[in-house]
Amino acid sequence: MAExxxxxxxxxxxxxxxxxxxxxxxxxxxxxxxxxxLHSQAPTSAAATITTNRFRAAPxxxxxxxxxxxxxxxxxxxxxxxxxxxxPQGMVAAERMAELAxxxxxxxxxxxxxxxxxxxxxxxxxxxxEAAVPRLAEALSPENAHEAARAIMxxxxxxxxxxVELELSGKTVRIGGAAKGAGMILPNMATMLCFIxxxxxxxxxxxxxxxxxxxxxxxNCISVDGDMSTNDTxxxxxxxxxxxxxxxxxxxxxxxxxxxxxTHVAEDLAKKIARDGEGSSKFVEIRVTGGDTWHQARDVGxxxxxxxxxxxxxxxxxxxxxxxxxxxxxxxxxVDPARCSIAIGGITAFSDGQPVDYDLExxxxxxxxxxxxIHVDLGMGDAEAVCWTCDMTPEYVKLNAH
Amino acid sequence: MAExxxxxxxxxxxxxxxxxxxxxxxxxxxxxxxxxxLHSQAPTSAAATITTNRFRAAPxxxxxxxxxxxxxxxxxxxxxxxxxxxxPQGMVAAERMAELAxxxxxxxxxxxxxxxxxxxxxxxxxxxxEAAVPRLAEALSPENAHEAARAIMxxxxxxxxxxVELELSGKTVRIGGAAKGAGMILPNMATMLCFIxxxxxxxxxxxxxxxxxxxxxxxNCISVDGDMSTNDTxxxxxxxxxxxxxxxxxxxxxxxxxxxxxTHVAEDLAKKIARDGEGSSKFVEIRVTGGDTWHQARDVGxxxxxxxxxxxxxxxxxxxxxxxxxxxxxxxxxVDPARCSIAIGGITAFSDGQPVDYDLExxxxxxxxxxxxIHVDLGMGDAEAVCWTCDMTPEYVKLNAH
Numbered sequence: 082m083a084e085x086x087x088x089x090x091x092x093x094x095x096x097x098x099x100x101x102x103x104x105x106x107x108x109x110x111x112x113x114x115x116x117x118x119l120h121s122q123a124p125t126s127a128a129a130t131i132t133t134n135r136f137r138a139a140p141x142x143x144x145x146x147x148x149x150x151x152x153x154x155x156x157x158x159x160x161x162x163x164x165x166x167x168x169p170q171g172m173v174a175a176e177r178m179a180e181l182a183x184x185x186x187x188x189x190x191x192x193x194x195x196x197x198x199x200x201x202x203x204x205x206x207x208x209x210x211e212a213a214v215p216r217l218a219e220a221l222s223p224e225n226a227h228e229a230a231r232a233i234m235x236x237x238x239x240x241x242x243x244x245v246e247l248e249l250s251g252k253t254v255r256i257g258g259a260a261k262g263a264g265m266i267l268p269n270m271a272t273m274l275c276f277i278x279x280x281x282x283x284x285x286x287x288x289x290x291x292x293x294x295x296x297x298x299x300x301n302c303i304s305v306d307g308d309m310s311t312n313d314t315x316x317x318x319x320x321x322x323x324x325x326x327x328x329x330x331x332x333x334x335x336x337x338x339x340x341x342x343x344t345h346v347a348e349d350l351a352k353k354i355a356r357d358g359e360g361s362s363k364f365v366e367i368r369v370t371g372g373d374t375w376h377q378a379r380d381v382g383x384x385x386x387x388x389x390x391x392x393x394x395x396x397x398x399x400x401x402x403x404x405x406x407x408x409x410x411x412x413x414x415x416v417d418p419a420r421c422s423i424a425i426g427g428i429t430a431f432s433d434g435q436p437v438d439y440d441l442e443x444x445x446x447x448x449x450x451x452x453x454x455i456h457v458d459l460g461m462g463d464a465e466a467v468c469w470t471c472d473m474t475p476e477y478v479k480l481n482a483h
Numbered sequence: 484m485a486e487x488x489x490x491x492x493x494x495x496x497x498x499x500x501x502x503x504x505x506x507x508x509x510x511x512x513x514x515x516x517x518x519x520x521l522h523s524q525a526p527t528s529a530a531a532t533i534t535t536n537r538f539r540a541a542p543x544x545x546x547x548x549x550x551x552x553x554x555x556x557x558x559x560x561x562x563x564x565x566x567x568x569x570x571p572q573g574m575v576a577a578e579r580m581a582e583l584a585x586x587x588x589x590x591x592x593x594x595x596x597x598x599x600x601x602x603x604x605x606x607x608x609x610x611x612x613e614a615a616v617p618r619l620a621e622a623l624s625p626e627n628a629h630e631a632a633r634a635i636m637x638x639x640x641x642x643x644x645x646x647v648e649l650e651l652s653g654k655t656v657r658i659g660g661a662a663k664g665a666g667m668i669l670p671n672m673a674t675m676l677c678f679i680x681x682x683x684x685x686x687x688x689x690x691x692x693x694x695x696x697x698x699x700x701x702x703n704c705i706s707v708d709g710d711m712s713t714n715d716t717x718x719x720x721x722x723x724x725x726x727x728x729x730x731x732x733x734x735x736x737x738x739x740x741x742x743x744x745x746t747h748v749a750e751d752l753a754k755k756i757a758r759d760g761e762g763s764s765k766f767v768e769i770r771v772t773g774g775d776t777w778h779q780a781r782d783v784g785x786x787x788x789x790x791x792x793x794x795x796x797x798x799x800x801x802x803x804x805x806x807x808x809x810x811x812x813x814x815x816x817x818v819d820p821a822r823c824s825i826a827i828g829g830i831t832a833f834s835d836g837q838p839v840d841y842d843l844e845x846x847x848x849x850x851x852x853x854x855x856x857i858h859v860d861l862g863m864g865d866a867e868a869v870c871w872t873c874d875m876t877p878e879y880v881k882l883n884a885h
Contacts, residue, residue, distance in 0.1 A: 136812025136820050166808040166820065168837030201805025202838050311809050389791070390883055397884025403603025406568040407713050410538025418538050418568065435570030436604050475877030481792055482799025 086247050087256075087342040093226035093242030096257035097280035098322035099123050103220035104232035107213035109199070109206060110161035114232035116210070118217040119156040119276060120186045123320040127153035128289035129194065130296045132313040138165035139175035140195035144314060147179065147191050151285025154192045156276060156316055157182035157217075159210065160235050160261070161199040165311035174205045181211065185218035196274050196314050198235055198261065230259040233274055236480065237261050241353040243346045249325040249335045254281040256342055260350035262313075262357075273300060275315040275350055281339055282321035283328040290331050291340040292317045299347035302379060302468040303355040303386070317343070355469040360476030363395055364452045367468045371459040375466050377414050381457060382468030384412030391455075392473035398448035402430035409457055420460030426453060433460070488649050489658075489744040495628035495644030498659035499682035500724035501525050505622035506634035509615035511601070511608060512563035516634035518612070520619040521558040521678060522588045525722040529555035530691035531596065532698045534715040540567035541577035542597035546716060549581065549593050553687025557595040558678060558718055559584035559616070562637050562663070564607050566599040567713035576607045583613065587620035598676050598716050600637055600663065632661040635676055638882065639663050643755040645748045651727040651737045656683040658744055662752040664715075664759075675702060677717040677752055683741055684723035685730040692733050693742040694719045701749035704781065704870040705757040705788070719745075757871040762878030765797055768871055769857045775864040779816050783859060784870030786814030793857075794875035800850035804832035811859055822862030828855060835862070 090096055099122040107116040129148045131141045147153055157178050164171045175195050183193040197205070230240035244257035262273030283291075296315055321327065328335045356364045367385045372378030385391055388408035394401040402423050409416055409423075419434035426447030428439050447453070453472075492498055501524040509518040531550045533543045549555055559580050566573050577597050585595040599607070632642035646659035664675030685693075698717055723729070730737050758766045769787045774780030787793055790810035796803040804825050811818055811825075821836035828849030830841050849855070855874075 134809060134812035135814075135816075135818050136808045163805070166805055166833055166838060168821075170837070200803075201808055202833065203805075204838070311812060393880050393883035396880065399884065401602075403565070403568055403605075406538045406603055407536060410536035410713060412537075414537075416537050419570075431568060431604065435572070436568060436606070473880055475880045478795050478798065478875055478877045478880060481795035482801065 086338050087245040087345060090244045090246050090255065092244050092257055094229055094257045094259040094276055094278055095223050095226035096244035097255040097278045099280055099320045100278045101221040101223050102225045102229040103217045103222065104225060104228035105213050105216050105220065107159065108209045109159050114228065115159055115161045116213050116217060117158040117229045117232040118182060118185070118221060119229065120221055121154045121318050121320045123322055124152060125154055125318045125320045126151055126283055126285035126288045127316070127318050128285060128292045129314060129316045130293060132310060134311045136166055136311050138163050138197055138312045139167060139171035140164055140178065140197045141312065141314060142172065143175045143179050144194040144196065144316070147194055152192060153194050153318065154188045155182045155186045156194045156196065158196040158233050158274065160233050162197060162203055162205050163199045163201045163312050164197040164205050166202040167204055170204055174207055177207060178210060181214040185214050194316055196312070198233065198274055198312050201311060226257070226259070233259065233261040235261065236359055238357055241350050241357070243349040245342050245346055247338060247342050249281065249339065252323045252325040254323040254325055255279060256346050258346045258350050260354060262354040273310065273313045273354060275300065277315070277317040277343070277346060279317070279319045280322035281319050281328065282323065282325050283319045283339060287328050287331055287336055288317055288319050291336065291343050294340060295344040295347040298344055299351035302382065302466070303351045303470065352469050355471055358471030360474045360480050361471030362474055363472040365395055365455065365470045365472065366452070367455045367457070367470065368465065369457045369459065370465040371461055372464040372466065373462040375464045378459070378464050378466035379468065380414050381409055381412045381416065381459065382466050384408050385455060385457065386468045386470035389473055392470065395453055396472040396474045400425060400444040400448050405455060405457065406431060416459055422458040422460065424456040426450065488740050489647040489747060492646045492648045492657065494646050494659055496631055496659045496661040496678055496680055497625050497628035498646035499657040499680045501682055501722045502680045503623040503625050504627045504631040505619045505624065506627060506630035507615050507618050507622065509561065510611045511561050516630065517561055517563045518615050518619060519560040519631045519634035520584060520623060521631060522623055523556045523720050523722045525724055526554060527556055527720040527722045528553055528685055528687035528690045529718070529720050530687060530694045531716060531718045532695060534712060536713045538568055538713050540565050540599055540714045541569060541573035542566055542580065542599045543714065543716060544574065545577045545581050546596040546598065546718070549596055555594050555596050555720065556590045557584045557588045558598065559595060560598040560635050560676065561612065562635050563601040564599060564605055565601045565603045565714050566607050568604040569606055572606055576609055579609060580612060583616040587616050596718055598714070600635065600676055600714050603713060628659070628661070635661065635663040637663065638761055640759055643752050643759070645751040647744050647748055649740060649744050651683065651741065654725045654727040656725040656727055657681060658748050660748045660752050662756060664756040675712065675715045675756060677702065679719040679745070679748060681719070681721045682724040683721050683730065684725065684727050685721045685741060689730050689733055689738055690719055690721050693738065693745050696742060697746040697749040700746055701753035704784065704868065705753045705872065754871050757873055760873030762876045762882050763873030764876055765853055765855055765874040767797055767855045767857065767873060768869060769859070770867065770869050771859045771861065772867040773861040773863055774866040774868065777866045777868050780861065780866050780868035781870065782816050783811055783814045783818065783861065784868050786810050787857060787859065788870045788872035791875055794872065797855055798874035798876045802827060802846040802850050807857060807859065808833060818861055824860040824862065826858040828852065
């Protein structure tokens with residue numbers, strides 16, 4: 082990875098200097114860790130991207146307001162309850178969570194951000210939240226990255242962590258992240274939470290720009306079931322402890338290198354979410370080339386990644402490329418079938434507008450793999466995009482039935 | 484039904500005077516009826532609506548071109564092969580089907596329409612089609628409505644037929660229809676085929692207007708899996724045999740009454756498709772009231788009908804109204820949650836922006852029913868729309884895996 086300028090490291094969310102976290106079982110879920118507290122020991126630049134769902138949860142309003150000034154030092158999170166569609170009482174609860182977290186970490190309430198994930202339409206058991214926060218405050222430590230990643234899980238089967246380091250103006254800078262999400266996953270921030278810490282020195286506006294770009298090319302390129310959630314939030318906190326020359330210029334080389342590393346962390350976590358899709362048995366990468374623009378290629382990739390009939394035939398290990406054609410055609414992008422090509426696992430089935438003969442045995446073998454690569458070429462321009470999803474299985478339906 | 488001005492009758496597609504049809508097993512499917520021929524014994528006014536998928540099948544181009552002059556007397560249909568993503572060879576096959584059908588029924592080739600449905604990306608076995616058409620021509624009869632409805636089925640478990648009669652200018656007019664479709668069903672004409680015959684006398688432009696309106700409020704309001712197909716086509720043929728005063732004025736009372744009856748036939752067939760959704764166990768009606776416009780209410784209804792997590796919890800008999808809220812919020816319509824209400828089976832769970840207490844036992848009972856009614860009030864205006872779908876089951880996934 083020499084040419085990319087960053088290296089993977091251990092330590093997850095807390096790999097950067099000057100961040101602490103803790104996790105506890107507050108009793109919001111029937112069992113297991115369900116609350117997380119994250120805190121920066123120094124002032125930060127902060128940025129967030131939030132779901133566009135009109136029924137978005139109360140905590141997303143608190144986070145949006147408190148991050149608006151580009152500073153936040155504490156994040157409090159619960160799993161097991163989304164605090165969405167909970168009306169004014171839900172807003173009171175979300176504000177109270179921010180207050181509790183701020184008090185516990187010695188910062189103003191306006192420096193605390195709040196996230197919730199879980200069932201929609203149920204009031205949070207605030208007595209349990211109130212009782213848990215002092216425990217969380219006491220347990221804050223730079224050693225708790227793994228517990229923090231576990232505490233935000235709902236139907237996830239594995240925690241999702243990633244960290245990298247890179248050199249900026251002669252200093253070593255670290256970026257660490259943790260994410261959760263397995264169902265109700267659709268680009269545009271859909272329930273998916275991600276927290277990214279960095280000890281880089283970067284102005285809030287530059288951090289926000291880098292975060293939006295990273296989210297567009299990572300979390301907004303995955304789909305598990307095409308359902309946009311009420312709670313999705315990505316938060317980035319940068320506390321400057323690495324001592325690099327503060328990044329301010331979005332055209333400068335330090336910004337570019339930081340943004341590239343941040344995008345890598347986000348993409349890695351996004352792929353881990355797609356890989357852990359509810360009930361899934363296979364991971365699917367959809368590469369779309371030949372678009373006029375990146376957005377066009379991305380829209381085609383997203384359409385394929387959301388098409389239930391593509392996802393079911395991948396589960397069934399059926400080399401049914403015709404369903405990919407149908408999904409491309411339904412994407413809303415003005416593709417010309419006569420210029421399109423479609424391949425699965427490197428085997429071209431449709432080229433320049435016509436089906437082509439392929440080796441049936443090789444095609445059958447490709448479909449048995451755990452990772453399936455779909456390649457669509459639109460034959461229009463030079464832009465390309467990559468999207469990720471998983472197959473759809475009977476287990477997905479069963480898991481979401483109750 | 485006195486106030487609606489039309490009455491249900493027997494006879495399906497061939498209930499109107501002057502239409503004949505036939506069905507045969509051509510060998511395109513491994514077994515069973517897979518070709519249908521429909522013919523009007525008199526010249527017609529004709530209209531069609533066709534999928535917007537960019538990868539739409541070759542026959543849709545032939546049908547679009549041949550119906551453009553508002554006249555067509557013969558329709559040839561095969562199931563088991565979509566003739567989509569088949570390039571120039573597919574176009575040649577579709578043109579040949581039109582020629583064969585026209586010759587067999589003694590009309591110009593430009594009076595024949597063509598539909599295909601089935602697997603995408605495989606060339607049609609034209610030798611079998613050629614061999615079957617003479618058999619189809621010989622068997623044409625006004626008695627074959629039921630066989631015709633069966634011959635167009637793919638994964639459908641039951642044929643879908645409907646017919647009504649009404650009085651126009653002192654004459655009895657009949658409208659009959661047959662439809663197929665069970666998977667890959669999404670509004671915007673998605674694989675769903677429907678053929679509607681009427682002995683009404685109506686100009687082609689008036690018929691086209693009535694058909695577009697009927698499709699908007701019927702087939703474009705159903706969803707099985709949200710996947711738009713390559714082949715969807717609705718064709719209406721009117722041969723004037725009823726002898727009513729020809730309908731020309733779309734503002735006149737005869738047009739209104741005819742359009743209302745046509746919409747009823749389309750809606751009845753659309754609901755039969757949703758009810759027969761692949762692997763489904765429950766039928767779901769989504770009524771959205773309080774929209775500013777019909778389109779807005781319809782968009783919310785469609786969003787709910789497409790949301791996998793709503794469809795899975797209906798399968799699981801879980802009164803999970805929060806997922807309906809998430810779907811409403813993700814619809815793209817600028818709803819205000821504070822003015823929304825949500826009820827399932829008459830039990831209100833969310834009202835004016837807040838969750839409300841409801842009887843848990845009654846809620847559990849509602850979810851056990853075979854037909855689930857979801858009601859969303861947007862609290863904005865007076866417009867309303869109704870959409871239909873089915874639950875999503877493990878059987879849906881298994882059925883579409885291969």
